[in-house]
Amino acid sequence: MGKYQEITKNIPWDYLGKETTASVLGKSIVPVGIFSFQPKPVGNGEMPAISINEKGAEKYLMNIVGTAIQAGNGKLVTCGHVVEAILDQNAKGYILSRIIRDGTIVYVPYPIVKALRYVDPRTDAVNSEVDLSVLLVPAKSTERVPYETPNVSWGDSSELGTGDSILVCGYPHGTEMFKFTQSNRGIIQPTFYQGVISAILPATKPLETRVIQVSIPSAGGMSGGAVFDPETGRVVGMITSCVHMNGIPQPMSYALPSEIIAPYVEVITFKTE
Numbered sequence: 323m324g325k326y327q328e329i330t331k332n333i334p335w336d337y338l339g340k341e342t343t344a345s346v347l348g349k350s351i352v353p354v355g356i357f358s359f360q361p362k363p364v365g366n367g368e369m370p371a372i373s374i375n376e377k378g379a380e381k382y383l384m385n386i387v388g389t390a391i392q393a394g395n396g397k398l399v400t401c402g403h404v405v406e407a408i409l410d411q412n413a414k415g416y417i418l419s420r421i422i423r424d425g426t427i428v429y430v431p432y433p434i435v436k437a438l439r440y441v442d443p444r445t446d447a448v449n450s451e452v453d454l455s456v457l458l459v460p461a462k463s464t465e466r467v468p469y470e471t472p473n474v475s476w477g478d479s480s481e482l483g484t485g486d487s488i489l490v491c492g493y494p495h496g497t498e499m500f501k502f503t504q505s506n507r508g509i510i511q512p513t514f515y516q517g518v519i520s521a522i523l524p525a526t527k528p529l530e531t532r533v534i535q536v537s538i539p540s541a542g543g544m545s546g547g548a549v550f551d552p553e554t555g556r557v558v559g560m561i562t563s564c565v566h567m568n569g570i571p572q573p574m575s576y577a578l579p580s581e582i583i584a585p586y587v588e589v590i591t592f593k594t595e
Contacts, residue, residue, distance in 0.1 A: 477556030492547025
């Protein structure tokens with residue numbers, strides 16, 4: 323071994339970086355979308371797989387429509403308009419879970435079996451003005467194909483104030499984000515933005531909820547992304563929209579507070595057969 327090889331032998335070529343509050347939270351944030359083909363069901367036997375290094379592999383990437391937060395066992399939250407975008411394409415919706423082993427990432431699609439729009443406790447009826455849906459994804463974890471998307475911990479959004487620091491996590495630009503570069507392509511993982519609470523907008527009409535404004539631009543695919551405390555990793559909101567000017571996202575995004583998301587997730591129960 324030459325000197326050059328000796329001094330470079332410890333370069334971590336496939337290292338994903340040290341564990342941080344953000345990277346831990348990122349394990350709970352998954353893309354939502356559709357495929358141009360029909361994925362085979364995940365079973366106990368061999369799992370159909372394709373390497374990103376294989377020729378033509380990118381055509382098998384998910385068409386990412388939005389982001390979802392793993393909120394409870396079999397339950398994820400996203401925006402109502404993300405679900406509608408999937409339905410408009412007459413397609414089956416999926417979430418994409420990750421398994422990471424020794425620098426190798428395996429992506430596993432799980433079908434969405436049902437989407438439930440937000441039921442307002444003030445009326446005990448669906449409130450379509452609140453852009454929130456709960457996705458039912460009863461993923462079965464097996465020894466060979468474990469489901470390793472952990473539930474998030476909720477923070478108290480009622481304690482937020484203007485100027486508080488936050489991080490936002492999601493999949494802006496959808497699938498295209500993973501094809502922008504000429505190299506290192508196809509590794510699907512959430513991206514993060516840092517900002518502050520720039521305003522809190524109280525409800526002014528009977529069917530409205532409070533809305534959190536954050537100083538972060540949100541491009542397409544970010545809908546359903548998590549707003550969280552950078553120190554604790556607790557989720558305090560979910561991105562629903564962003565101000566655009568001339569097609570360019572501005573650092574003014576809006577989020578539903580966890581104070582309405584967490585209770586709705588908690589009361590939803592279902593059985594699998």
